[in-house]
Amino acid sequence: MRLEDSEERGAAMTAKLSALEIQQQERLAQRRARKLSLPYMELFAFPIEPAALSLVPRATAQATGAVVFYKRGRDIRAAAVNPADTKVQAVLADVERRLGTLPAVSVISEHSLQFALSRYPRESRGPSGPRDELPVAADLLTRAAAELQRVAAAAGGPLSLSPTELLTIILAGALQMRATDIHLEPGQTAVQLRYRIDGVLQPIITLDLDMGQKLLSRIKVLAQLKLNVHAVPQDGSFVVRVGSERTDVRVSVLPGGVGEYIVLRLLSRRDAVLSLDALGMKARDLAVVQAELKQSTGMILSTGPTGSGKTTTIATCLTAVNQPGLKVVSLEDPIEYRLAGVEQTEVDAPAGYTFAAGLRSILRQDPDIIFVGEIRDGETAETSVHAALTGHLVFTTLHTNDAPGAILRLREIGLALYVLAPAINLVIAQRLVRVLCPDCAKSYRPDARLREHIRDVMAGVDRTFFDPSVLDDPALRFRKSSGCRVCVQTGFRGRTGVFEVFSVHDEIEQLILAGADVSKIREAAIRSGMTTIAQDAYLKVLDGITTVEEVARISEE
Known part of the structure; x- marks a missing residue:
């Protein structure tokens, strides 16, 4: 052995x-x-x-x-x-x-x-405040880009910054540029710093190996990780404070061939939940979602790959349905949005508090509405569906490529068809596309080949949403990204959702009960008015919101 x-x-x-x-x-x-x-x-x-x-x-x-x-x-x-x-x-x-x-x-x-x-707050460790909290001066945010360039210019030469000062600049730059993740990637001769901005990694600067090592040690100390451990992954966290605002930083350290790779995930504590009409749904999809949110029982599924905005959509829905007379409880990994009036709990697998165990406990708390952060196993799926059938409105997420695929995934997990069909009210699949920067976007005339490709993709779409004759208009213009100081030379500012949305009405419920394949369910959903993710994305291209390249990018996910 x-x-x-x-x-x-x-x-x-x-x-x-x-x-x-x-x-x-x-x-x-x-x-x-x-x-x-x-x-x-x-x-x-x-x-x-x-x-x-x-x-x-x-x-x-x-x-x-x-x-x-x-x-x-x-x-x-x-x-x-x-x-x-x-x-x-x-x-x-x-x-x-x-x-x-x-x-x-x-x-x-x-x-x-x-x-x-x-769950007790950590005790103060001296006059500078808790050891795991890093203060960042508010004025540093406005000059973070210049400070980063100064660091880049000094690469390989003397740099009169302590590791703490450098980390503060890196974090300030990430906050200023709306980054969600910070990547520090060691190579043979230097450490590459990249920010994930609007879902795409952008190179920022390179650091010399010695400073990169000191930065790693400082991050480990803040995140309460072991300094002398280099061969196994470690996870931790600390807090960044700018004035009265705090941002949670989740730290992941992964051993590599030439050093340890670091990823810092930034989770703002501010209430950043959108309204339903700001998610990017077209009128038909929004009306379907709003109708299903009026139900008091059943399951609402949000599907898509990691980073596709599922949690944002669910958090927005929870905010929309939450009322003083209801008890709303969530089970998340991790908690990403602080939702007023929602009792939020966080998975703690080492302590035995898994999604399955947590959901069983939550059901004893007499909830009206439950959010299960993700269905990962048969037990969680079975308990969630049982809750949806016994007087609870259940929100949850799955990792599938499209909305009809969620039904197949739940069948593969082991749910019986006669239980699955009546439990599901609504399925939402989504991706995020970057929104063009209004200050620098440029227009162009799409060629005939592109027009025909879009015509093929949009075949069968209800004319309420799309009139094919628009592709024959010689005056038709699309927009493309350029780049300017305002958008940090990316050409984009922010993201919006593209969606597939269908409710489980009589025809689809009967198909699920009959064990029909995904293609049959997809055809029925399209007949009911659903557009595919690609079709919804091209509608946003036609509206000048995003680019053809963004549609291609999300189509590969």
């Missing part, structure tokens, strides 16, 4: 034993709850609030096994491993003395307690 096989089997056995131990802890907690006539709770499914946790200091919570995890006015909720313990009673009495309300208490397992303890 190979050493690697032995290690993998050992890791699998350890994981299995850990899962069994967690299950045993939960069973014991349920017994204690019954004995004490108190409610039992799994804290994994509850969006624990730091402000509520602060009512009991972490050291006290750890010593007594009791935490306060929720506070809304006079509604205060606590949880304890052993609520009958005199030390726990003293903690609850102290909270009552300070707030005038005795917290309602539930019984939890030791595992739930450790999860709650992990």
